Amino acid sequence: MFRRSPHACQTASQVQIRVDGIAVSVPDTLSVAAAVLQVHGWQGYRRHHDGSPRAPLCLMGSCHDCLITVDGQPNRQGCLVPVAEGMQVERQGGGRHD
Amino acid sequence: MIESRHADIAIIGAGPAGMAAAVRLAEAGVHPVLFDLNATPGGQIYRQLGNPQVGAGVMGEEYQHGRSLVEAFARADIDYRPLSRVWWIGRKGTGYDLGVVQHRAQSWHAERLILASGAMERGWPFPGWQLPGVMTAGAAQILLKQGALLPGVSPVLAGSGPLLYLLAWQYLQAGQPPALVLDLASASRYRALLRQPRRAWHGRNYLLKGVRMIAALRRAGVPVLLGVDGIQAEGREAVERVRYRHRGHWKTLPAALLLTHFGVVPEPQLARSLAIPHRWETGQQAFLPERSEVLAVEERLWVAGDGGGIGGAINAEREGRLAALEVLQSLAGKAQDGLARERAALQRARRRDLEARRLLETLFRLPGDWLEVQPEDTLVCRCESVSRGEVERAITQGAAGPNQLKAFTRCGMGPCQGRQCGESVARLLAHRTAQSMDAIGYYHIRPPVHSVTLGELAAQQET
Amino acid sequence: MRQDFLIVGGGVVGMAVAYGLARAGQRVTVLDERDDALRASRGNAGLTWVQGKGIGMPRYAELSLDAVQAWPAFAEELQARTGVDLQYERRGGVDLCLDADEAETRQAEYRTLQTVSPRLAREFEWQYLHRDELLEHLPGLGERVHGGTWSPHDGHCNPLYLLRALYAASLDLGVTLHPATPVQSVARRAGRFVATTPRGDIEAERIVIAAGLGAQTLAPMLGLSGAVRPLRGQIIVTERLPLIDQLPTPQIRQTASGGYLIGDTHEDAGFDKGVTLNMVNALAAKAVRIFPRLSQARLVRAWGALRVMTPDGNPLYEASKACPGAYNINCHSGITLAAFHAGDLARAILDDCLSQDFPQFSGERFHVPA
Numbered sequence: 001m002f003r004r005s006p007h008a009c010q011t012a013s014q015v016q017i018r019v020d021g022i023a024v025s026v027p028d029t030l031s032v033a034a035a036v037l038q039v040h041g042w043q044g045y046r047r048h049h050d051g052s053p054r055a056p057l058c059l060m061g062s063c064h065d066c067l068i069t070v071d072g073q074p075n076r077q078g079c080l081v082p083v084a085e086g087m088q089v090e091r092q093g094g095g096r097h098d
Numbered sequence: 099m100i101e102s103r104h105a106d107i108a109i110i111g112a113g114p115a116g117m118a119a120a121v122r123l124a125e126a127g128v129h130p131v132l133f134d135l136n137a138t139p140g141g142q143i144y145r146q147l148g149n150p151q152v153g154a155g156v157m158g159e160e161y162q163h164g165r166s167l168v169e170a171f172a173r174a175d176i177d178y179r180p181l182s183r184v185w186w187i188g189r190k191g192t193g194y195d196l197g198v199v200q201h202r203a204q205s206w207h208a209e210r211l212i213l214a215s216g217a218m219e220r221g222w223p224f225p226g227w228q229l230p231g232v233m234t235a236g237a238a239q240i241l242l243k244q245g246a247l248l249p250g251v252s253p254v255l256a257g258s259g260p261l262l263y264l265l266a267w268q269y270l271q272a273g274q275p276p277a278l279v280l281d282l283a284s285a286s287r288y289r290a291l292l293r294q295p296r297r298a299w300h301g302r303n304y305l306l307k308g309v310r311m312i313a314a315l316r317r318a319g320v321p322v323l324l325g326v327d328g329i330q331a332e333g334r335e336a337v338e339r340v341r342y343r344h345r346g347h348w349k350t351l352p353a354a355l356l357l358t359h360f361g362v363v364p365e366p367q368l369a370r371s372l373a374i375p376h377r378w379e380t381g382q383q384a385f386l387p388e389r390s391e392v393l394a395v396e397e398r399l400w401v402a403g404d405g406g407g408i409g410g411a412i413n414a415e416r417e418g419r420l421a422a423l424e425v426l427q428s429l430a431g432k433a434q435d436g437l438a439r440e441r442a443a444l445q446r447a448r449r450r451d452l453e454a455r456r457l458l459e460t461l462f463r464l465p466g467d468w469l470e471v472q473p474e475d476t477l478v479c480r481c482e483s484v485s486r487g488e489v490e491r492a493i494t495q496g497a498a499g500p501n502q503l504k505a506f507t508r509c510g511m512g513p514c515q516g517r518q519c520g521e522s523v524a525r526l527l528a529h530r531t532a533q534s535m536d537a538i539g540y541y542h543i544r545p546p547v548h549s550v551t552l553g554e555l556a557a558q559q560e561t
Numbered sequence: 562m563r564q565d566f567l568i569v570g571g572g573v574v575g576m577a578v579a580y581g582l583a584r585a586g587q588r589v590t591v592l593d594e595r596d597d598a599l600r601a602s603r604g605n606a607g608l609t610w611v612q613g614k615g616i617g618m619p620r621y622a623e624l625s626l627d628a629v630q631a632w633p634a635f636a637e638e639l640q641a642r643t644g645v646d647l648q649y650e651r652r653g654g655v656d657l658c659l660d661a662d663e664a665e666t667r668q669a670e671y672r673t674l675q676t677v678s679p680r681l682a683r684e685f686e687w688q689y690l691h692r693d694e695l696l697e698h699l700p701g702l703g704e705r706v707h708g709g710t711w712s713p714h715d716g717h718c719n720p721l722y723l724l725r726a727l728y729a730a731s732l733d734l735g736v737t738l739h740p741a742t743p744v745q746s747v748a749r750r751a752g753r754f755v756a757t758t759p760r761g762d763i764e765a766e767r768i769v770i771a772a773g774l775g776a777q778t779l780a781p782m783l784g785l786s787g788a789v790r791p792l793r794g795q796i797i798v799t800e801r802l803p804l805i806d807q808l809p810t811p812q813i814r815q816t817a818s819g820g821y822l823i824g825d826t827h828e829d830a831g832f833d834k835g836v837t838l839n840m841v842n843a844l845a846a847k848a849v850r851i852f853p854r855l856s857q858a859r860l861v862r863a864w865g866a867l868r869v870m871t872p873d874g875n876p877l878y879e880a881s882k883a884c885p886g887a888y889n890i891n892c893h894s895g896i897t898l899a900a901f902h903a904g905d906l907a908r909a910i911l912d913d914c915l916s917q918d919f920p921q922f923s924g925e926r927f928h929v930p931a
Contacts, residue, residue: 001250005272007211008246009151023338029146030245038247042230042355043336049801049819050483053335055230057518059482060142060550061135062218062365064481064513065228075513075800075859077549079240082137185860186838197838205838495643496728498740499596505603505721506728508818513861515801539596544862545836552799553856555845 002034017087032089033059033066033078038095046092068092101205105131105177107425108196108208110184110368111342114164114411115403116214117171118418119425124174126426131206133198134184135548139171140164140214142236143411148172151246156271158264160411161243167415183548187371199550203558210398210428212421216364216414220384221518222257222360223469223486225330225476231337235265235359249355250272254340255327256280257359258462260308265357267311268317275352279315280326280342282461284359291460300450301457308461327547330334331356360464364405367515369395370543378535381459382408383443384521385540393421401423413451420444432488469522470529478526479519481512489523493530500524500541513549516541564737564765565592565749567756569744569779573720573895574902575771576727581907583734590737590765591758593745594775599834601773602895604796604866606824607720608811609649609897612656612687612712616670619678620921621875626684626893628901629714635900636718642733645726647718648817654715655690655698657851658707664689667710673681687712698808703853709810717809719817720896727899739763744772747782749884754783767886769910771914773869774832776891786882786924789891791832791867795840796824799858813851821855823848827868834865868893871927878906878922880915888915889924 004027012027012063019039026035033056036045042055056066059079066078069090079090107123109116112134120132134190140147144164154162171178181202186197192333193209219234224231235255241247255266255276266279291298298305315322328343340353363384370376374395376385393400402421403414423437423444469478474487484507497503500510500523509514509523516523520541527538568579571593583589592824594600609632613624636649658664668689675682690698691708698711732738744756747768754768770780773789780787801819809815813823823844841863848855865893869891871877876892888910892898898906916923 002241002247003250005152005156005242005246005248005274007156007272010154011149012151012245027151029149029244030247031149034241034244034247037241038245041250042233045230048228048483052228052483054228054239054480055336056233057227058207058219058234059240060218062514062517063221067513068281073551073857075549080135080183082182186841188835195838197841203842286784354802423616462566492725494732495725496732496738496740497725498738501596501600502601506725511862514860515861537850542864544864545841546860546863549859551856552845552848552858552860555842555860556849556856558841559846 002037004038015083015085017083017089019089020091026083028083030083031059031079032070032081032087033085035083036068036078036089036091040091044091044093047094051078102195102202102207105206105208106429107210107212108133108206109212109214111141111214111216111403111405112136112139112171112178112180113214113216113403114143114167115216115414115418115421116141116212117167117403118415119212119214119402119422121167121170121174122177122419122422123425124176124242128426128429129175129177131177131179133179133184134399135181135183137180139178139180140168142240144168145240146243151244152242152272156268158215164411182528183550184368185546185548185550187368187547189372190353197545199554203550203554205558210425211400212425213368213399213401213405214403214418215368215405217362217408218365218517219362220363221520221522222358222464223472223476223478224253225473226332226337228357228477228480229331229333229337230356231333232331232356232358235261235357239265239268242272248272251354252277253355253357254280254351254353255279255357256282256326256342258283258464259359259361260304260458260462261362262359263308263311266315266320270320275318275320278351279320279322280329281322281324282326282329282464282530283461284337284465285325285327287461287463290463294460295516297457297460300454304454304458312347361462362404362408363521364407366520367517367543369401369405370540371547373546376540379407381456383464384408385535392424393417394424398428409452409455413448416444416448420448469525478522479509479512481514482508484509486526489526490530493527498531500527500539503527504541510541515543564588565767566590567592567754567763567765567768568771569747569756569768570771570773570775571738571740572600572771572773573724573727573771573891573899574722574890575729577895577899577902578589578769578771578890578906578907578910579736580727580731580734582904582911583731583736585907585911587911588735589731590763591731591739592742592758592763593738593740594743595741599774599867601866601869601893603721604726604834605720605812605896606796606811606822607717607816607896608654609651609716609718610654610811611685611714612654613811614894615875616674618873618875618921619674619681622674622685622878623678623680624901625897626714627905628898631900631904632716635903639726639730643726643729645722645729647716647722647726649716651716653711653713653808654717654853655695655709655808657709657710657810657812658694659705659850660707664707671710674927676786680691680755681883686714692886699810700805700807701852701854703850705850715809717814718896723899727791735772744775744779747779749783749887750856754887767817767888769888769890771890773891774867776889780889783887784881785887785889786877786927788872788924788927789869790868791830792893793828793830793834793865795826795836795844795863795865796822797841797844797860797863798822799855802858813848814832820861821848821858832867834867836863836865873926876922877924878919879924880913
């Protein structure tokens with residue numbers, strides 16, 4: 001799990017999103033992938049079509065291992081979507097998606 | 099037919115090269131459109147610098163250096179389009195057609211184009227690199243910049259390259275020192291360095307910086323092991339242990355997070371998508387698009403910054419300006435006397451800087467015979483779960499080039515479009531068929547360069 | 562070692578013939594182009610298909626029927642030899658009609674075909690099904706689809722794995738493969754055939770030109786027809802999606818890995834095998850029209866390929882009169898016909914009775930004065 005440093009600048013406002021239905025508050029500067037890594041860590045992030053567990057590798061748009069459902073849209077690149085107030089995020093742990 | 103928006107000049111990427119190009123053009127009264135994947139400008143290196151989340155003491159001076167550029171970019175009159183995915187690029191007439199998704203799909207035609215899509219971390223297979231708990235050093239740094247996020251556990255850092263040490267040092271400043279740093283650079287590097295005293299002198303600033311960081315880590319009690327030549331991540335649902343080979347012996351360490359870095363290479367998709375010729379550059383160990391002295395790859399197309407070859411942020415900024423000057427000249431249709439001195443100064447500085455940088459290439463050279471000695475079940479293609487053994491079998495069954503290999507195995511057919519496995523596949527083929535990387539070549543890169551849904555495209559068709 | 566056959570072209574046509582000849586004990590050498598060649602074998606939908614074949618030439622429809630009947634044994638044999646799963650399935654297929662006009666034209670064509678060929682009247686089974694009747698074969702079919710012709714003969718496979726299996730099986734049978742060896746010219750010299758390549762001359766007793774569009778220049782050198790032209794097709798494929806029990810169509814089919822393959826475009830674009838923005842958008846719109854659920858599906862790849870078209874669109878199988886021992890094999894349906902190419906066609910080449918067995922497919926049909 002990643003946690004916010006105690007030395008962080010106090011310049012980020014918080015937004016509320018839901019991750020797997022549960023409301024959480026995260027800095028508004030985060031991507032969806034970063035937010036999930038803060039809330040849940042890398043365990044349980046996603047299941048690959050081959051059944052193996054996966055989680056973000058690069059966070060810069062190239063590896064596509066951060067795929068996640070955002071506001072009902074599956075397989076979005078979590079690292080390229082900034083969090084927004086009221087956003088519904090669902091981890092794809094079930095192996096239904098790629 | 100779909101209506102296209104028109105731009106005299108488009109820039110792709112808002113890292114140092116793209117920002118600098120845009121700012122310089124705006125200074126000259128030209129207003130480019132700039133597409134960028136991210137929500138805020140800065141690229142990877144200056145990410146979140148407009149609203150920094152961590153203090154300068156943690157990030158170091160390189161990060162702060164970008165401040166003036168980010169501020170100038172914010173002030174300049176630019177049609178800046180954040181969160182835009184350029185999924186399509188193609189030649190049309192004398193210019194380029196772009197398919198862009200920004201909220202919805204749109205088509206653009208740009209008469210002139212600067213590609214400034216930067217670099218990505220090299221895909222470098224080792225056993226277990228697909229496990230949750232393996233991330234790149236770049237990803238860890240993105241979390242730090244984006245939200246001051248630190249790992250709740252002491253990570254193991256492994257790989258080769260300045261970023262590995264920079265991250266270790268930043269974690270140290272932030273009060274979360276790594277458990278261990280494993281340096282996987284080729285063992286022959288010091289010998290190579292001794293043979294190149296002139297290169298060492300040119301790069302003395304890099305050397306000094308590195309030596310200081312390693313000293314700081316060691317002072318803080320972080321072990322830094324040089325000459326490590328094997329790494330594996332193990333675990334069921336996530337990393338539980340890291341194994342590494344040092345001086346001929348495998349050792350195992352309990353660990354939950356392994357942060358790796360194997361250098362950076364140009365993000366290839368846009369240039370490859372246009373079938374721009376590339377060549378393998380042995381110093382950088384990467385395919386680079388062929389550019390002229392003035393960064394042109396075609397009459398109206400320039401590649402600026404790390405996307406054309408790794409030169410770092412300051413060089414990228416310079417290349418952005420250079421590309422902007424070329425665009426200004428192209429718009430005027432003739433040489434611009436007033437720009438000659440500026441161009442010459444930029445080119446001088448660029449040459450000097452790139453020369454110094456060759457030291458880093460020598461110091462952080464990856465072992466050339468890595469992939470073929472990894473266990474057979476090591477994944478080469480993460481997206482389609484294709485192992486090294488499967489790639490080797492396909493080569494035995496007649497796959498003679500990267501594209502035939504892709505067809506035979508699905509390697510490179512997944513959502514990452516070969517970004518993670520393209521180099522590995524070329525390396526395996528080159529090794530097995532005893533040919534050069536240039537003779538082997540690379541995948542044909544097909545659209546989409548970035549993700550787009552059928553619905554987004556269909557909607558465009560109907561409006 | 563003396564070679565019996567030179568095959569010019571390592572695509573799915575050349576490899577099927579090479580495999581068929583090698584299986585019959587022949588010593589075969591295959592000369593293939595570079596990795597970046599035109600490669601029609603990698604740009605098709607993977608259909609093993611009878612519908613729509615031979616409109617205007619019933620013999621071709623009959624040949625396709627023979628081929629799809631040979632396919633199950635062919636697939637099983639290749640799979641057993643190589644361990645490569647061809648993902649072959651023959652559970653029937655549907656050729657969709659988006660509107661009533663298309664439906665009418667299609668049915669008229671099939672009826673004409675059956676009027677002129679008694680065999681097709683007997684054996685070619687098909688039925689027009691309206692959209693609602695198609696739902697059981699194509700769950701979720703969009704409301705803006707009129708219907709389609711269903712036929713039990715049709716099926717599909719993974720064309721890339723077919724090619725891989727043909728390579729693997731041929732290598733196993735001792736076929737010599739020269740990749741990245743483009744043939745610059747072919748000639749008959751002292752009773753044998755010589756292919757000139759950048760790697761030197763390569764010889765054999767007989768030669769098969771299976772060079773796709775490369776036949777334009779190579780075939781006439783041996784008195785064979787070079788009358789082929791490119792017809793571009795563009796294809797898009799989606800990310801993997803949950804597998805649904807449904808039939809393939811030429812317009813769209815779900816592959817074994819879960820992606821939807823969308824294609825069936827025809828354009829004259831010369832030798833440009835690229836994709837165009839307009840066509841990709843149009844294909845996306847068509848896919849969503851056929852299956853509205855695909856609106857959220859992500860595109861993973863779009864590419865173009867050049868079909869190899871003879872003047873009448875039907876296969877070209879000819880033996881050279883000027884240079885006995887030289888053969889020209891060319892078609893745009895190399896997947897469906899693969900089972901036939903590896904079987905009866907390879908045998909006809911081996912026995913040198915191509916013009917007797919398949920006279921309708923000779924290049925001479927293009928030279929008949931009007």
